[in-house]
Structures are given as structure tokens and as C-alpha cells.
Amino acid sequence: MDQFERRDFLKKATIGVAGGVAALAGCSPASDEKPGAPAVHTRKKYEWKMVTTWPPHFPILGEGADMLARWIDEMSGGQLKITVYGGGELIPPLEGFDAVSQGTVEMCHGAAYYWAGKAPATQFFAAVPFGMNGQQLNAWIYSGGGLDLWQELYAPFNLVAMPVGNTGVQMGGWYNREMNSIADFHGLKMRIPGLGGKVIAKAGGSAVLSAGGEIYTNLERGVIDATEWIGPYHDYLMGFFRAAKYYYYPGWHEPGTALELIVNRTAFEQLSSDLQRVVETAAARSNAWMLSEFEAKNSAYLGKLTTEHNVVLRRFSDEVLKTLRGFSVEVENEVAEVDPMSKKVYASFDAFRKNIDPWAALSEKLYYSAIGG
Amino acid sequence: MDQFERRDFLKKATIGVAGGVAALAGCSPASDEKPGAPAVHTRKKYEWKMVTTWPPHFPILGEGADMLARWIDEMSGGQLKITVYGGGELIPPLEGFDAVSQGTVEMCHGAAYYWAGKAPATQFFAAVPFGMNGQQLNAWIYSGGGLDLWQELYAPFNLVAMPVGNTGVQMGGWYNREMNSIADFHGLKMRIPGLGGKVIAKAGGSAVLSAGGEIYTNLERGVIDATEWIGPYHDYLMGFFRAAKYYYYPGWHEPGTALELIVNRTAFEQLSSDLQRVVETAAARSNAWMLSEFEAKNSAYLGKLTTEHNVVLRRFSDEVLKTLRGFSVEVENEVAEVDPMSKKVYASFDAFRKNIDPWAALSEKLYYSAIGG
Numbered sequence: 001m002d003q004f005e006r007r008d009f010l011k012k013a014t015i016g017v018a019g020g021v022a023a024l025a026g027c028s029p030a031s032d033e034k035p036g037a038p039a040v041h042t043r044k045k046y047e048w049k050m051v052t053t054w055p056p057h058f059p060i061l062g063e064g065a066d067m068l069a070r071w072i073d074e075m076s077g078g079q080l081k082i083t084v085y086g087g088g089e090l091i092p093p094l095e096g097f098d099a100v101s102q103g104t105v106e107m108c109h110g111a112a113y114y115w116a117g118k119a120p121a122t123q124f125f126a127a128v129p130f131g132m133n134g135q136q137l138n139a140w141i142y143s144g145g146g147l148d149l150w151q152e153l154y155a156p157f158n159l160v161a162m163p164v165g166n167t168g169v170q171m172g173g174w175y176n177r178e179m180n181s182i183a184d185f186h187g188l189k190m191r192i193p194g195l196g197g198k199v200i201a202k203a204g205g206s207a208v209l210s211a212g213g214e215i216y217t218n219l220e221r222g223v224i225d226a227t228e229w230i231g232p233y234h235d236y237l238m239g240f241f242r243a244a245k246y247y248y249y250p251g252w253h254e255p256g257t258a259l260e261l262i263v264n265r266t267a268f269e270q271l272s273s274d275l276q277r278v279v280e281t282a283a284a285r286s287n288a289w290m291l292s293e294f295e296a297k298n299s300a301y302l303g304k305l306t307t308e309h310n311v312v313l314r315r316f317s318d319e320v321l322k323t324l325r326g327f328s329v330e331v332e333n334e335v336a337e338v339d340p341m342s343k344k345v346y347a348s349f350d351a352f353r354k355n356i357d358p359w360a361a362l363s364e365k366l367y368y369s370a371i372g373g
Numbered sequence: 374m375d376q377f378e379r380r381d382f383l384k385k386a387t388i389g390v391a392g393g394v395a396a397l398a399g400c401s402p403a404s405d406e407k408p409g410a411p412a413v414h415t416r417k418k419y420e421w422k423m424v425t426t427w428p429p430h431f432p433i434l435g436e437g438a439d440m441l442a443r444w445i446d447e448m449s450g451g452q453l454k455i456t457v458y459g460g461g462e463l464i465p466p467l468e469g470f471d472a473v474s475q476g477t478v479e480m481c482h483g484a485a486y487y488w489a490g491k492a493p494a495t496q497f498f499a500a501v502p503f504g505m506n507g508q509q510l511n512a513w514i515y516s517g518g519g520l521d522l523w524q525e526l527y528a529p530f531n532l533v534a535m536p537v538g539n540t541g542v543q544m545g546g547w548y549n550r551e552m553n554s555i556a557d558f559h560g561l562k563m564r565i566p567g568l569g570g571k572v573i574a575k576a577g578g579s580a581v582l583s584a585g586g587e588i589y590t591n592l593e594r595g596v597i598d599a600t601e602w603i604g605p606y607h608d609y610l611m612g613f614f615r616a617a618k619y620y621y622y623p624g625w626h627e628p629g630t631a632l633e634l635i636v637n638r639t640a641f642e643q644l645s646s647d648l649q650r651v652v653e654t655a656a657a658r659s660n661a662w663m664l665s666e667f668e669a670k671n672s673a674y675l676g677k678l679t680t681e682h683n684v685v686l687r688r689f690s691d692e693v694l695k696t697l698r699g700f701s702v703e704v705e706n707e708v709a710e711v712d713p714m715s716k717k718v719y720a721s722f723d724a725f726r727k728n729i730d731p732w733a734a735l736s737e738k739l740y741y742s743a744i745g746g
Contacts, residue, residue, distance in 0.1 A: 071650060071654055074646060074647055074650040075448060075647055075650045075651050075654060076647065077645070077647040130744055130745070131745075132745065133737065133740045133744075133745060134508070135507070135508055135541075135664065135665075135668060136668065136745070138661060138664070138665045138668075139664075139665040139666075139668035139669045139672075140669075141665070142661065142662055142665035142666070142669075143662075143665045143666045143668070143669035143670070144669050168508075168736060168737070169736035169737055169739070169740050169744075170736075171735070171736075231736075232732070249735040249736070249739065250735060250736060250739035250740065250743060250744055251736070252743075252744050255740050255744050255745065256740070272450070273447060274447055274448055274449065274450040277444060277447040277448045278448050278651075278654075280658075281444055281448060281654050281655055281658045282654055284657065284658035284661045284662065285653075285654045285657035285658055285661075287661050288511060288515065288657045288658075288660050288661040289515055289516075289657070291508065291511070291512075292508075292511045292512040292514070292515035292516045293512075293515070293516045295508060295509065295511075295512035295516070295729060295732070296512045296513075296515075296516035296517050296725075296729075297516070298732050298736070299512075299725075299728045299729040299731070299732040300728065302731060302732045302735070303728065303731070313735070315735075315739075318743065321743050321744070352669075352672075353745075355672045355673065355676070356668065356669075356672040357745070358672070358675060358676070359605070359668070359671050359672040359675045360741060360745065362544070362622040362623060362675070362686070362688075363541060363542035363543075363544075363604075363622070363623060363624070363671070364506065364541070364542055364737075364741055365741035365742065366542070366622065366623035366688075367506045367542050367623065367628050367629070368733060368737055368738035368741050368742070369738065369741070369742065370623065370625075370691065370694050371503055371506075371542075371623055371625050371628050371694070372503070372504075372505065372506060372509070372628065372726075372730070372733065
């Protein structure tokens, strides 16, 4: 992926809303003969479809979807075969929730905040400004009751949810001017989706939505003043360093965005228990792999940005962060008030965060400030 | 596990060196009839043994071994059954490396630094004082070339290695006196194994080894002045708060200890590729789960220690940490000089760490100091 060209990357990022709706997914009993196996045996075979919200084979995220399908195929000895479709190849990128809910396809690989319009509480399972980082979010999901709430939230939609990755802490974004105080957010036109966009609006800016393929041009032409994307690796591939002068950190708006796999519940329940466990376990492996991959690639590409392209790094001041944090708390509470399930999920999320803080202060916080580095 | 009693915990922790050597592990073709399956089929079945370095069902670590075996059983549809033995139940806890190498048992669940006597470089795959934390160590292993080096290191022993978990940042340990300056380490008798013990020795103390079940009594009677163990959850279960006054942080000596699964290479290569993938994927799931579990449980039990037992928390001063870091660098370099493989592994470890630092400074470090909390 190192030789990845921005042109290819943009082409992939622009794959859009074309594409029809899939036929009902097949599930056909077939022979399962394998060379060298002690005996011929027949087991029910499944051919599933996984749509994704990413361009096909998109670095790390789409690659993760491809690997997930391959691991499931391999572990099941070919019993559960999953064809992966990039966003727009089979259905539009952001229609995966409905397609899986209705059983048009069996799986969607994406991020829960894309479904905020279906259920606002989904956002707590993806990214909350000034929320938890990847390690803490995983602790809440796996060991703090988060996963049960996620299933409860998705059950009415006939969906099963699983975490499949995390981006780690993102970068704060590319700006064509310096952001020295909160006043600099007044009138700022920034491409920033989700809850982060609502925070920017509270700060006096306007959150603009642009498809991935339009961001670079909009930034270059001054249609927008700023954009966030992901982190050094993906931002390098997008070439934003040619269109905006200042690269701000930290990514307060997405401190550890979780990626998600959703599975049609009816289809999942028809699988034998061994195949159910295969799917769950492949998802968890992907979760471990993806964060590792982000950490490794972002490390390498931060160096490329600063040494090859003289990118100007700027840190948001503590005062700016403090003000944005205040707006974020307002935004979180607004989400929590939308419906009872959002309130319930937020209560669990917030309690876990408050409980882990004193421990983090003695452990990971000091790792980064006094042990590592 | 919340009702876990210190007495039971100590009993488990004292399970010792008794126990014979296992018979050669069985591997018997058998019928694989399952109720409701479309057709009867016969696949080769395996019955394996996994020894562990932990007491049976030891919180998180032993539980992780149990879950690993269960996931593999379930995913393989009962084709690969693994019986888990606590340390001392089948062989002494620290003889797993030889037993798996020789094929006496197929698997051992433990930590790589227990095998420093076999190959010093193993320590870089477990815990290095002032080394990387769990997230960064995983990034090196999965995405930075670490896993290939681990296999290269273990190949002469006929072993395959996989990461299966991480403790997260540990605590600095329990002390019966305040540690205000590096001079306070002179003459200190501390139970601390591994590279951390070598650092303590350089600081003028003496590193004492005690079996888990003897630590409490030795600390209470003044045979030792201090001990490290793991973190708030396990330390609470051990009741150390009754035997020492000061609980120090951070755990500079083990900032993110990786747990390991080793598999006899011959046995592993005899598995069909689907079963090989099942083992690898279960290991990665365990890796994600274990760190989450440590984070969640340590958060909860830190609160119990401070609110229920008025434990006095003390932070090592920056000056103490700086001096210990200097000794740690000496210790690392001494390990790297022992043999060419240690030098090679250390070079990769150290290069990855130096490369990830600038990225961590813009991301996770600021998460802990300016975004979260």
C-alpha cells in the first residue's frame, strides 16, 4: 500500500451512489470434499454478501473487511464464504444498515455513527468528542456492559453488532489558517461529520458535508476552510498537505473511533454455533489488528509528512480544547435526551468513562508522560 | 470472581511444583456426528493439552486460557479439544517451554519472559522496563515485524508463538516505607522478577524471588521490604494492602506485559489450515479481550482499594523514574549483547518504539492529558 497514489486513492474515495440492490443472498447445501481429508463429508454451505461503507480495498478499513471475510472462509473450511463489496458496488455506501436489517445482504462493515438517523445511540459505539480512546472503548464494549447494550439497541432492527476495529486517536484536521483561539472558529467552514460537526456549529462555525472525493478540491478552492479526515496515513494518501497549510492535533472529535460489523440476526441465528463463534472471533481478531495497523502506519506517515513535505504541525491550545469540551458535553447530553435507549447507553458509557479515569491517571497517562518516549 | 477470597486466591497461587509429566498427547480419528447436521461426516479429531504458568482458573490470565480452549473447541465444532492444566497440575508451572518444545504437551499459555534462560530475546516479547505499553507492543508484533521475529526466535525450539493478551500498565508495587529518592532503593529487598529486578539491583537494592503464595507472608514479616505483583485487581485479591503501607505507581518495570501462547510446531503443522487459522484467531480474540478485562477490573478495584481500605497511593518522582530509566537502558543493552538474535530483536523493538514516539506525542499522550478525563 506504500506505493498507493493519490489519484487511485481519490478514485476509490469517489465511488459513489451507483449500484443496484442485491438479490436475496444464497445459502446452498453443497458437497464439502477436501483433498486429503480422512473422509468425505457434507455440511451446509453459506454464500453471504458483505457490503462496506468504504471504497473497495480502502487502506486498513477496507483491507480489514477483506481479511475478515478471508479468516471466516478459512476457519470454516470454506463453509461460510463471504463476498465483500466496496461502498457503491452493490448498494450505496450508507444504505448498509437497511440492507442488512432487511436481509438483502447478510453483513455490513462500517461504523455505527453512520446510522445516527436510525438510532442516535449508535454514536456512542463509534466516536464521541472528548469521549473514550480505543483501548477504553474496547474495555467498555467487551468488559463493561457495552456489547450487551449494543445488541439491545440493534435487536429491533434484526441486527447483531460486533466491534471490528478502531482508528486510534485521529488528527484534528487541516486548516488554511491558524486556529489560535475559539474566536477563530467563528465563520469557519469545515468538513466535519457527526457529533464533531455539532460542536463546531456551537463554536460558531458551520459543519459542511463533502463526499470523500470532493474534499481536496473544495479545500484547495476555498469552498471550505478546513477538513478533518483520519490520521497521518490516510491524510497523506489524500494529499491534503498540498491544499492546506496547518495540520492540527489532537483529534478531540474522534479520540478512538470504533468500526463495526453488523449481521442480519435471522441469518446469524441460522448458522450452527461453531460458525457463529467463527464470525465473532474473526471480528475480535480484526479489532486487535486494525488498531495495531493504524498505530504502525500513522507512525510511519507522520514522519513522511513532516520530513518530505514540511507539514506545519499545530496543537490546539488548552483553552480552545477546554471550550470545545464544554460544547461537547452539551452535544452528548442532547443526544442522550432524544430517546430512552440513548439515555441508557449514554449513562453506561459515561459511568464507565468516569470510573476508568482515576485508573488511567495512574497507568496509561503516566506511560505516555513519564515511562514511554 | 468478585466474591473471590484471598484464602482461595493464595491457595491457587501456591499450587506448586508437584505433578508428573504428561503422557504423549492423543490425536484420534473419531466420528463427528452432530444432531441436526445435514449429513454424517468424519473428520480427524484432536485432543490436545495446554499447560499454563498460572494457577488453575487464575483471574483473567487463567480464565483467558480457559476461554481460549473453549473458543477453539467451539469454532472447530469439537474437532480440536484442548484440556487446560493449571501450573503444577500436570507439570511444574515453569517447565511449559520444554514440554511444548519436546511435544510432551501441545500448548503452553504464559509469558515469554519466563523463558529468558532459554533465549534472552524472549523478554522483548513480554515486558521491558520503560518499554512499550500494550497498544504499542501489539502494533510492533502485528504490524511492525515483531511476530516474524518471534517465530524466528522460537523456530529452533520447534515452537510457534502467538500473543494472547496484555496486562496493560502494571502498578509499581507495595512498599513498607516511602521511596522519596533513588537512595531509598539502597538495601531494599524487593520481590521483583525479570529485567525489573536487574534495574533494582543497579539501584543498590536486591531482587528477591518468591513464589506467589509466599509473598504476602514475607512482606508481612519483613523478609522483604517491597513487592510488585500486577495491578489493583490482582493486588486486591492478594490482600497486600494489609501487609504494606504504600502502593506506588506507575509500573515502570512492566508498562504492558504481553501474554503468550506457544504451540508445538510439529503438532501445529499437522493441523489442517482451517484449524491453524482457528487457533491463531482465538489467540487474537483473547488478546483483545484480556487487555479490556484488565482495564475494566483494575478500574473497579482501584476504587475498592482507596475507598474500602484507605490505601495510600504514592507516585514515584520524576527524578526517581529518570534514574531508573537510565539503569533500564543499560539492562536492555546488556540483554541485546548476549547473542545475535537478541541484538536483532532489540534493534527492531527499539526502532519501532522510537518511530512511534512522535506519533504518540500527538495522539494517545494528548488523549490522556488533554482530551479524556
